[in-house]
Amino acid sequence: xxxxxxxxxxxxxxxxxxxxxxxxxxxxxxxxxxxxxxxxxxxxxxxxxxxxxxxxxxxxxxxxxxxxxxxxxxxxxxxxxxxxxxxxxxxxxxxxxxxxxxxxxxxxxxxxxxxxxxxxxxxxxxxxxxxxxxxxxxxxxxxxxxxxxxxxxxxxxxxxxxxxxxxxxxxxxxxx
Amino acid sequence: xxxxxxxxxxxxxxxxxxxxxxxxxxxxxxxxxxxxxxxxxxxxxxxxxxxxxxxxxxxxxxxxxxxxxxxxxxxxxxxxxxxxxxxxxxxxxxxxxxxxxxxxxxxxxxxxxxxxxxxxxxxxxxxxxxxxxxxxxxxxxxxxxxxxxxxxxxxxxxxxxxxxxxxxxxxxx
Numbered sequence: 634x635x636x637x638x639x640x641x642x643x644x645x646x647x648x649x650x651x652x653x654x655x656x657x658x659x660x661x662x663x664x665x666x667x668x669x670x671x672x673x674x675x676x677x678x679x680x681x682x683x684x685x686x687x688x689x690x691x692x693x694x695x696x697x698x699x700x701x702x703x704x705x706x707x708x709x710x711x712x713x714x715x716x717x718x719x720x721x722x723x724x725x726x727x728x729x730x731x732x733x734x735x736x737x738x739x740x741x742x743x744x745x746x747x748x749x750x751x752x753x754x755x756x757x758x759x760x761x762x763x764x765x766x767x768x769x770x771x772x773x774x775x776x777x778x779x780x781x782x783x784x785x786x787x788x789x790x791x792x793x794x795x796x797x798x799x800x801x802x803x804x805x806x807x808x809x
Numbered sequence: 810x811x812x813x814x815x816x817x818x819x820x821x822x823x824x825x826x827x828x829x830x831x832x833x834x835x836x837x838x839x840x841x842x843x844x845x846x847x848x849x850x851x852x853x854x855x856x857x858x859x860x861x862x863x864x865x866x867x868x869x870x871x872x873x874x875x876x877x878x879x880x881x882x883x884x885x886x887x888x889x890x891x892x893x894x895x896x897x898x899x900x901x902x903x904x905x906x907x908x909x910x911x912x913x914x915x916x917x918x919x920x921x922x923x924x925x926x927x928x929x930x931x932x933x934x935x936x937x938x939x940x941x942x943x944x945x946x947x948x949x950x951x952x953x954x955x956x957x958x959x960x961x962x963x964x965x966x967x968x969x970x971x972x973x974x975x976x977x978x979x980x981x982x
Binding site for chain 1: 858867868869871872873875876877880892893894895896897898919920921962963964
């Protein structure tokens with residue numbers, strides 16, 4: 634009796650987590666013209682920890698990642714390449730990660746249901762740039778699905794260089 | 810009679826101990842004979858971006874390996890200074906060594922498959938790390954592999970690889 638109850642708790646927790654995640658993704662997806670994006674920093678920006686979330690924008694000739702403290706800034710002119718990719722990863726943020734780890738103890742491997750429910754697809758934006766000394770950096774950011782191509786277009790329009798061909802995800806009618 | 814017995818027992822034990830000691834020496838001697846590569850010395854390292862060669866590997870994986878490697882080597886403190894590729898300050902360092910990494914094989918798995926099946930969907934990246942001196946001579950070369958088998962996103966393989974390369978550098982410097 635105790636085991637089925639645990640499984641039900643896991644399923645309810647999963648439902649509660651996926652609903653807000655889907656809502657927020659849809660919200661950012663419909664707001665495509667907004668210049669500020671909620672993104673996750675994977676690695677590469679100076680003085681920004683891995684997995685930090687913040688707002689990404691292009692302003693005053695620079696790409697800016699604002700995560701609460703001093704924003705990380707990359708001058709657009711220093712960007713020499715931009716790549717767009719995608720990845721299927723786990724949604725739900727930190728709460729999702731904690732619940733998923735806890736669900737490993739659920740009986741009959743019922744916790745694996747969370748893997749299906751918390752799955753989310755993100756765009757990966759990779760930016761190659763050089764600092765004042767000429768040293769190469771690579772910043773990797775996870776954006777809501779469908780937003781990386783827009784950000785790439787915005788960066789190129791602001792003066793960034795990009796040798797990579799336009800990605801196939803670019804919708805018809807959009808200018809590179 | 811009893812004295813004889815004690816002497817025999819003592820003799821038997823002495824022989825047993827000596828045999829055990831010989832066996833132990835035999836067991837430990839091969840690693841002792843195995844030539845340990847000499848420790849190298851350098852005050853600074855320059856890390857070059859990952860060369861994909863002919864292998865199809867997404868750019869985010871290449872840059873993630875590069876960035877995580879720099880992060881790891883800086884954290885380890887094996888070298889006084891860690892320079893990125895293209896850093897002009899590195900030109901003035903006399904004992905600079907350069908690390909080049911070439912991808913040999915890449916297999917992108919699936920996080921979902923890993924979590925559901927636990928035996929399939931692993932992501933792996935095999936590389937050859939080459940360390941060269943300022944004059945271009947190769948100091949050493951090693952094949953390494955980074956993997957994510959169970960938990961975590963595919964990019965986690967780059968973290969595993971960077972950890973292994975940093976360990977190799979700690980052993981050699």
